[in-house]
Amino acid sequence: MTMSLVIGEISYTNILPLFYYIDRERLAQMGCQFVHKVPAQLNEGMAEGTVDLGGISSFAYGNNSNDYVLLPNLSVSSPKEVGSIFLFSKYPITQLNGKSIALTSSSATSVNLLKMILQKYYQFADVHYETAAPDFQEMMKRHDACLLIGDDAIMTSWHKPDNIHQYDLGALWHHFTGFPMTYAVFAVRKAAWEQHPQVLAELYHQLLHSKNTSLVNQYEEMIASIRLQLGGTKTFWKQYFSGLNHDLTERHLEGLRHYFDTAFELGFLLNKVEKMTLWSPTKHCHSV
Numbered sequence: 178m179t180m181s182l183v184i185g186e187i188s189y190t191n192i193l194p195l196f197y198y199i200d201r202e203r204l205a206q207m208g209c210q211f212v213h214k215v216p217a218q219l220n221e222g223m224a225e226g227t228v229d230l231g232g233i234s235s236f237a238y239g240n241n242s243n244d245y246v247l248l249p250n251l252s253v254s255s256p257k258e259v260g261s262i263f264l265f266s267k268y269p270i271t272q273l274n275g276k277s278i279a280l281t282s283s284s285a286t287s288v289n290l291l292k293m294i295l296q297k298y299y300q301f302a303d304v305h306y307e308t309a310a311p312d313f314q315e316m317m318k319r320h321d322a323c324l325l326i327g328d329d330a331i332m333t334s335w336h337k338p339d340n341i342h343q344y345d346l347g348a349l350w351h352h353f354t355g356f357p358m359t360y361a362v363f364a365v366r367k368a369a370w371e372q373h374p375q376v377l378a379e380l381y382h383q384l385l386h387s388k389n390t391s392l393v394n395q396y397e398e399m400i401a402s403i404r405l406q407l408g409g410t411k412t413f414w415k416q417y418f419s420g421l422n423h424d425l426t427e428r429h430l431e432g433l434r435h436y437f438d439t440a441f442e443l444g445f446l447l448n449k450v451e452k453m454t455l456w457s458p459t460k461h462c463h464s465v
């Protein structure tokens with residue numbers, strides 16, 4: 178069997194509803210291969226062409242919007258609090274100007290989101306950033322605050338010392354802009370989509386099916402398996418998933434546009450994202 182699509186699967190709980198119910202055997206028979214990595218590694222895989230599609234940081238999509246198309250109705254987003262993207266700080270956030278913050282090496286969207294929030298909304302011009310492996314203890318040895326995402330952030334929040342302040346970036350973004358935040362999108366490299374349209378259509382159908390089944394089952398089965406691996410109570414995980422959203426509506430795209438425009442304005446993105454092109458299983462792609 179020749180390989181068709183290499184699919185990037187973010188190795189965090191937040192994306193699980195989209196993958197939990199897919200038929201991996203059927204997709205493997207169609208030549209699909211899955212790779213589990215943190216977002217920053219999948220972003221890189223897409224850029225160098227070793228990954229064909231997958232959940233990637235929306236910031237990485239913004240950097241490559243002419244070469245990738247978006248799968249509609251799929252994302253990792255939150256209307257407000259996200260519950261797994263946290264700034265942990267020795268000081269209240271209002272006192273972070275002039276301080277040093279360690280940024281997880283796993284992320285692209287959230288590190289830029291944090292910089293944006295501190296620079297544009299808190300008007301801090303003098304924050305020192307350093308990228309580091311996602312390890313709370315190590316990060317806090319040499320820095321005043323640290324940014325963690327995904328399961329690293331969740332686990333850290335469970336064991337955080339009482340004197341450490343914790344800020345949810347989804348809540349901050351919503352507070353300052355009123356928009357939902359989309360952290361990950363499903364992007365496909367154009368070449369891969371053109372070569373394997375049928376495999377992509379099947380995969381897309383399965384991802385949507387998984388998302389809908391997860392919702393209908395209220396994440397019950399999934400939560401049982403997550404608890405075996407990571408611990409945590411059923412109530413905790415129910416609440417976590419109820420704060421997330423995996424759609425990509427017009428409102429999500431508006432929020433993304435605002436994020437990309439701000440990232441360009443502050444020089445984090447080198448090019449303005451002029452349009453976002455959405456793949457369609459039945460028609461030609463269209464841009465918004």
Ligand SMILES: C=C(O[C@@H]1C=C(C(=O)O)C=C[C@H]1O)C(=O)O
Nearest residue numbers: 234261284285286287327360361
């Ligand atoms: C919701 C999350 O979103 C993740 C954050 C990402 C980023 O910051 O680049 C990328 C993919 C998402 O899965 C999370 O990590 O908790």
